[in-house]
Amino acid sequence: MVHLISPWHIVLLAVIPTNVASEIIRGVNLGGWLVTEEWITPSVFSSTRTNDEWSLCNALGKDKCRSQLENHWKTFFTRDDFVDIKATGLNAIRIPVGYWAVDVQEYEPYVGGQYPYLIQAVGWASELGLQVLIDLHGAPGSQNGQDNSGLIGPVLFPSNSTNSERSLTVLRNLTQEFTKDIYGSTVTGIELLNEPRLSDPNFPMTQLRSFYADAAEIVRNASTRPLNITFHDAFWGPSYWSNYDPTDSSSTAPANDLTLDTHQYYAFPPQNNLSHPEIIDSICGISQLLKRPASISGIPPTIVGEFSLEVGKPPTDFQPQDDDNLSQDQAQRTWYRLLFEAQNAAYAPSGPGQSSIGWYYWTWKTEWDIDTWSYRRGVADGYIPSDVSNASTYAFPVLGNGCVDSEFNYTAPSYRLTDATIIDPKDGALHTHCTIDICDGKIKRLSKASQWPSPKDEVLSWTQDPNLITIDLEGKFVIPGxxxxxxxxxxxxxxxxxxxxxxxxxxxxxxxxxxxxxxxxxxxxxxxxxxxxxxxxxxxxxxxxxxxxxxxxxxxxxxxxxxxxxxxxxxxxxxxxxxxxxxxxxxxxxxxxxxxxxxxxxxxxxxxxxxxxxxxxxxxxxxxxxxxxxxxxxxxxxxxxxxxxxxxxxxxxxxxxxxxxxxxxxxxxxxxxxxxxxxxxxxxxxxxxxxxxxxxxxxxxxxxxxxxxxxxxxxxxxxxxxxxxxxxxxxxxxxxxxxxxxxxxxxxxxxxxxxxxxxxxxxxxxxxxxxxxxxxxxxxxxxxxxxxLGRIKEGFLADLLILDQNPMEDIEVLARPDKCLLAVFKDGRVLTSRWRKIPAEGNASASIR
Missing domain, CATH: 3.20.20.140 (Metal-dependent hydrolases)
Structure with missing residues (x-):
């Protein structure tokens, strides 16, 4: 049966503004949400000891499964997540959806109900200026036999034509819905099928190409406006798909409305055995391939639809204790930073006419916020740039070949400001004897000392590294920039x-x-x-x-x-x-x-x-x-x-x-x-x-x-x-x-x-x-x-002013910066200082204290 959209959702979306994004795609996947995966949200599966959604609902029964998943859909991603995504400089989201969100049969244990949340997500994205790629992540019979398709086991998608026909129906439904005027241009593409596995002899490339041809035609005919048709490379690599047009086998150039999706992981065989230098070299090779002129290579516009920072084992092998203290280790944080920035540079275009158009990280978060898979964890711990749209937050230089300079001597910057008197402009409240921890341009944590703090007062273990700069503010006043x-x-x-x-x-x-x-x-x-x-x-x-x-x-x-x-x-x-x-x-x-x-x-x-x-x-x-x-x-x-x-x-x-x-x-x-x-x-x-x-x-x-x-x-x-x-x-x-x-x-x-x-x-x-x-x-x-901006809060940009007088008692303190303003932090860097104990970068100081 097909789940219909309620009139309430139509009324809600009728007022959503449109937004057309044309910049480099820098996005995240909303993994584990509308298609569940046990390693992302283990609590959803804990009562059944199952590890895919088919088995979960089979074990619980439809009523109990629907109730459990409804709560998960409602709480795992909220509008606050979308706001946080936008605040990190990301401009796009990729939303995995299973076929059963649209078409689930009575004999299948799956339950529907995801569709309203998909609509709500597109609405939030539109409000915040995020573009959306909707991805058919699971097809009937499973296109890869893995948990991300909803069903672990044999690849049965190619075993009969019904599976293909049902998938085409789902794609038609998604296209017709999300090209309606009420959504504007927020949904920029539909991905035909995620990670089809052709290692099974019953799933040859000819059959996949036939499905792609049918699916592309379905999307083109169902769309009421221009829409990118995104197709996965089936792990055959971008070069295989040079000059590909799904409906014209003799084409000498890619179809105009096609986008290729390739996934680049170093967590799975055989790439999981590479050393760190070999990984960086591999990423550089991908960069050079995707940065060739598309007119020469014939490779369609290409996104890296999934990548992460894991380099040794699949996420299903993760245990909570595995990342204890990892992000507190300076060398590990520096490696993560290098790995992220190498991939950011490789997968984004550096000039016009290239095949690369951007990337989507897998994933925004996990229930345990695994350090190598959770984007928000990387931002919080300082090994993913605080604002990926702002090149000044990057650490590693990019060379002329589009690869990062991995020899560059980088140390993740961090400050601890102790005994600060924070003024919150929201209500004017003064918070005394506070500690402000700054990492990677953002306010990482705020804490209030139980006693007068000192440089040896280690409230937070993450800052125990030799590169931490600790400054005792001696009770000075701190306001936002x-x-x-x-x-x-x-x-x-x-x-x-x-x-x-x-x-x-x-x-x-x-x-x-x-x-x-x-x-x-x-x-x-x-x-x-x-x-x-x-x-x-x-x-x-x-x-x-x-x-x-x-x-x-x-x-x-x-x-x-x-x-x-x-x-x-x-x-x-x-x-x-x-x-x-x-x-x-x-x-x-x-x-x-x-x-x-x-x-x-x-x-x-x-x-x-x-x-x-x-x-x-x-x-x-x-x-x-x-x-x-x-x-x-x-x-x-x-x-x-x-x-x-x-x-x-x-x-x-x-x-x-x-x-x-x-x-x-x-x-x-x-x-x-x-x-x-x-x-x-x-x-x-x-x-x-x-x-x-x-x-x-x-x-x-x-x-x-x-x-x-x-x-x-x-x-x-x-x-x-x-x-x-x-x-x-x-x-x-x-x-x-x-x-x-x-x-x-x-x-x-x-x-x-x-x-x-x-x-x-x-x-x-x-x-x-x-x-x-x-x-x-x-x-x-x-x-x-x-x-x-505008407040001193955890997760906000570290734009801070250090003052020696209280502006709440005399606002004209701010009119006398030459006498009252001791230091200016912007993006966590001291860019100007008049206080000898806070040295500014480049000696941009003129001491008054």
Missing amino acids: LIDCHIHLATPPGENGLKDTMHQDHDTALLRQTYLAGEMLKRGFTTVRDCGGAGLAIKEALAEGLVTGPRLFISGHGISQTGGHGDVRSAKDGEYACCGGNAKGLGRIADGVEQCLHAAREELRQGADFIKIMVSGGVVSATDQLTNLQYTPEEIRAFTKVASDAGTYVTAHAYTPAAIRNAVENGVMGIEHGNLIDEATAKLMADKGAFLTPTLVTYEAMASKEFGSFLPPAIAAKNLQVLEAGLKSVQIAVKAGVTMVYGTDLLGSLQVRQSGGFTLLRQAGQSSLQILQAATVNAAKRLRQEYS
């Missing part, structure tokens, strides 16, 4: 006045940006959001560690209508050429729905993390008034549609109530500035959950005597208008319950005032806690990074 949600990195200091600042030579400005980024970090800003101007080059340079500075999120160009706030031309300049898309300085021009759609998509293509639009006049724009309304509702909805489809958001430059309402009522989720807001509009923002980024410090700086010549007279008058209203706007927003984030919006030489916003927000009547929240937890939520 600060977040500035409105900067313009592309207008660095170096020119005189507004006009020259806005029209800097591009190459000169890019070099100056590296200096500006470093200065922001010295002020305690470990993350910044650029609202117009910064490009992909500086973002990637910061992420890769080539430039020292904050983590950077960018909008690309701010998008403006002709004559709007982002149009840098004067009234006497010539007209832009037809037909839209003109980008100059910080802005891009777009008029009409079609141009707005194109402009937003183009910014996302060029690496934008979100979309910034201009919906009112501005202070520094020459040809508009503050009260101008810019962009029609239809144009704004075009922007928000593109952003929603890409899994991101739109923020808008706006001052007046009319402009703010025009934006928020049409799907914009953030307002920059908002100086002229009224109570009714503030309530609308609060009701819609829109964020406000007040930028008081930029108006104060532009009006100050120190920078009196920065603005021309006409613009200075507009600046005074918004300066006077700015403090009141914050008070109105606070009263209405609007979520506010810290922003500065400084240009050129004014950038030195970045920390001055804390003083002005205090003058506006905000409490120390509210201001700290704006620059930490609220800002992290605005960036959609609330599960990795």
Whole structure:
């Protein structure tokens, strides 16, 4: 019988946003969930002493088995797991499914009920921007005779045509369901059959190829949109499948919609007998094969759908005591790190036109979190990078041939900070005499000493290695790294006045940006959001560690209508050429729905993390008034549609109530500035959950005597208008319950005032806690990074500030970084320090203590 989907699930998914991911696939398998395996979840099988799902349900009976598995499906993977997966920089999941989730016969002991959980999983993935590959992991009769197919024993899948026909029915069902519009493009592929074993003489390659041909045609005909058809190499290796087209035996090139899956394990014969150097050489060989131009090799786009860190024995031989203290051993952790990074480099493409497109690790977790099989355990223990999407978290260099430099002298970094006074910005609570353990860029553990700790106080055994750096903070205050949600990195200091600042030579400005980024970090800003101007080059340079500075999120160009706030031309300049898309300085021009759609998509293509639009006049724009309304509702909805489809958001430059309402009522989720807001509009923002980024410090700086010549007279008058209203706007927003984030919006030489916003927000009547929240937890939520940034929590990125005064008593401590900020940790590294006892990397220190 086929299990039908309830209407409740359809209603739930109708509101899920779509997301199309095009980057390198770095994913994990959700092993042991909808297809159970005894070694992954031994508690499910413990009462029966069985070791496959067929036998489990046969022993329990259908009713008891359904009840037991229902509880397992409900609890083993939850939305929290998906959030954690996303937080580690992974962008994809592979979900194994057995045929019995769709079609189980009365004579079979299997039970159904998995389908609603599969639907729920796709929904979570869509919300979080994860792409999904659905994999037929078990076929009728078993395609490999192993536990991962649901049934250990002989390979009976090829023994009759009914097994093949039932499998095709399942594939048709999955394709028809998950290409429906309600799922968007979240499901990017269907895998036809997992790990078919052809060692049985009754299962020849000709029969497998015949099944693949039928299955590919089924998926193509059943799909309502483009969908990758993924097929396993049956352990014959990628080269065998060169120029493969399942429906054209004479093809001289792979079919366009095919993806090859190859599994690379060193836990099974004969590869399990290789030495460590031989394993690294083997991985390097795979790298060179998959990085050959596909036009020459003929190998289809290829994912490594399963791999792990085990190198000696199959997981079924594992016992809980086997990994006692393994991850505490520095040499073992270093080997795991090398093995992971070697495979990451090998299985991901290093350039265009290669066969390799990415990987899925097996698996996200196991019940015992086996160190060589659990991805989350590897991240927690520091031998898998904390953010695999960020190359700066990698340890081993990659050589020109695509292989890692295994001779590189790497030691997994770790810190222990003792006697810390932690301030939690969630509620302002102070936690004294705490120990913060940092490993691989993340906060590994937090503990509270029962007595005053010392460097010899070993609360946690994992840190007993000679490379641990222990620092007694002597009760100093620790807060999360600060977040500035409105900067313009592309207008660095170096020119005189507004006009020259806005029209800097591009190459000169890019070099100056590296200096500006470093200065922001010295002020305690470990993350910044650029609202117009910064490009992909500086973002990637910061992420890769080539430039020292904050983590950077960018909008690309701010998008403006002709004559709007982002149009840098004067009234006497010539007209832009037809037909839209003109980008100059910080802005891009777009008029009409079609141009707005194109402009937003183009910014996302060029690496934008979100979309910034201009919906009112501005202070520094020459040809508009503050009260101008810019962009029609239809144009704004075009922007928000593109952003929603890409899994991101739109923020808008706006001052007046009319402009703010025009934006928020049409799907914009953030307002920059908002100086002229009224109570009714503030309530609308609060009701819609829109964020406000007040930028008081930029108006104060532009009006100050120190920078009196920065603005021309006409613009200075507009600046005074918004300066006077700015403090009141914050008070109105606070009263209405609007979520506010810290922003500065400084240009050129004014950038030195970045920390001055804390003083002005205090003058506006905000409490120390509210201001700290704006620059930490609220800002992290605005960036959609609330599960990795903004708090000092286990598993969060180790972005920390060490202060010698309590900002909860005086928030202006943060406005005096040269006197009060002792050290800045970003990604677990000391990048700047003013305290002699905490040396910074590269001697980036200027001691004040």
